Amino acid sequence: MLMHANYDIIDGRLMLTENANSRIQVFINPNEAERMYLLGELDLDEHTLASALDPDELSRVEFEPGHVAVIFKQPRHYSSEENFLFRVSSVGLYLFKDRLIAVLGDDESLFDRGKDMSNIVGGLPELLIRLLNRSVSQFLSHIRTISAIVEELEQKVSKTMSNEHLLHMFKLNQSMTYYLSAISTNGALIDRLRGYSAKIGFTMEHNELLEDLSVDNTQCYKQAEIYSVILGGLMDARTGVINNNLNLLMKRLTILTVIFMPLNVLASVFGMSEYSEFVNAFIGRQESPFDAPVLQLVGYSLFGVGLVVMSVLTYWLLKWFKLD
Numbered sequence: 001m002l003m004h005a006n007y008d009i010i011d012g013r014l015m016l017t018e019n020a021n022s023r024i025q026v027f028i029n030p031n032e033a034e035r036m037y038l039l040g041e042l043d044l045d046e047h048t049l050a051s052a053l054d055p056d057e058l059s060r061v062e063f064e065p066g067h068v069a070v071i072f073k074q075p076r077h078y079s080s081e082e083n084f085l086f087r088v089s090s091v092g093l094y095l096f097k098d099r100l101i102a103v104l105g106d107d108e109s110l111f112d113r114g115k116d117m118s119n120i121v122g123g124l125p126e127l128l129i130r131l132l133n134r135s136v137s138q139f140l141s142h143i144r145t146i147s148a149i150v151e152e153l154e155q156k157v158s159k160t161m162s163n164e165h166l167l168h169m170f171k172l173n174q175s176m177t178y179y180l181s182a183i184s185t186n187g188a189l190i191d192r193l194r195g196y197s198a199k200i201g202f203t204m205e206h207n208e209l210l211e212d213l214s215v216d217n218t219q220c221y222k223q224a225e226i227y228s229v230i231l232g233g234l235m236d237a238r239t240g241v242i243n244n245n246l247n248l249l250m251k252r253l254t255i256l257t258v259i260f261m262p263l264n265v266l267a268s269v270f271g272m273s274e275y276s277e278f279v280n281a282f283i284g285r286q287e288s289p290f291d292a293p294v295l296q297l298v299g300y301s302l303f304g305v306g307l308v309v310m311s312v313l314t315y316w317l318l319k320w321f322k323l324d
Contacts, residue, residue, distance in 0.1 A: 014117035052092025059185035073182035086175035
């Protein structure tokens with residue numbers, strides 16, 4: 001991944017170039033030398049530069065001598081290390097009369113996702129608006145992905161008593177909170193851009209693009225809000241399902257305990273040596289009546305059959321009272 005890339009608009013298409021003085025420059029997590037270039041030669045404000053690298057910064061627009069600074073939010077690339085947590089990042093766009101500078105804190109490119117940057121007829125201001133529109137499209141794509149993950153987790157949660165899948169849903173709900181906040185601040189940014197369109201230098205065509213962008217961002221926010229409410233309700237419902245599954249398991253274990261309790265009592269009583277001594281004393285013998293091999297075989301066989309019969313009767317008795 002390039003940490004510093006140069007682009008230019010050629011025949012209406014955004015193309016990667018080797019020209020160090022190109023009109024469009026992208027800096028990803030700039031090093032000290034690149035910071036000195038941005039702060040010194042381009043005269044960027046140190047605060048707005050730090051805002052572009054801060055994932056918790058709110059979207060906003062600021063007017064500096066010679067350029068306009070736009071800070072907006074976009075979703076980060078998801079990786080398995082995030083453990084079902086979708087995060088957002090900040091992007092700084094600095095619009096000059098003859099160039100556009102983009103600064104990102106994450107190791108990702110502005111132009112490697114979504115549709116091609118083609119048919120750009122409105123110059124650098126249109127490119128800025130398109131980058132904001134790409135952010136809206138990325139949020140919508142991630143929201144659909146989260147919805148698909150939730151549907152898969154629903155099936156797993158309904159069949160298990162583990163908290164693992166429920167914790168994943170908590171992470172997704174947290175992600176939706178991040179997305180709602182980011183989309184909301186982007187909406188406020190778009191409104192400010194529309195309000196200062198003349199000061200920025202937007203044309204009538206640019207204003208139309210901003211109006212369409214505002215509508216798309218509002219719809220994106222509504223969709224994220226709906227999914228967030230649904231996910232919150234599903235989490236409450238799935239918590240009840242897990243508790244119900246646990247109650248059913250405890251009920252079944254209790255029924256098994258009830259079935260085997262009489263058997264344990266009988267086996268314990270007839271297995272005690274005191275009982276054999278009592279029988280010997282009662283019949284006046286020094287040996288147990290079960291010492292004979294034949295009597296042992298018959299006696300223990302009948303005793304085992306009796307235990308089986310008693311367990312079956314106990315089970316059907318519970319069935320009769322509808323406790324199964």
